[in-house]
Amino acid sequence: MRRLNPKKLVLSKWTAVKPVNRELHFLVRAVVPPESPELPSEQFELEAVHSGRVQIIHWRDLQDEGQWLQGWK
Template identity: 60%
Template sequence: MNPLNPKKLLLTKWTAVKPVAKQKHFLVSRVIQPEQPNDPIEWVEIEAVFSKAAQVIQWRALQDESVWRQGWV
């Protein structure tokens, strides 16, 4: 997997390896900026394409290849 940069994750596409409730394809809809401008980015909001349900996760969780795959597979 290519190294991820949290500042460039906005609008990237992801596929869940094990879909739950027909939610397989996701889009990073928002990169949550930290309160202090010097702090690193920790959280992103992903939105399911099928149901439009959104959830907030740590961006580093997207690096786990047993859970996420980059792009729509």
């Protein structure tokens, strides 16, 4: 399992292991602010480079090497 720092994920590049709808490469676009300012940020907007579709993902989901590879492969 790779170690990730959620504060450094913005603008990082990711490759889906099993692409859906030709969406292979993704970019972490922004941090989703938590409901309360006291809580840490745990969710990010992940944008597909091919289609521009945006999805919300928990930063720990990127640690699953069965779903995501760091960088564009």
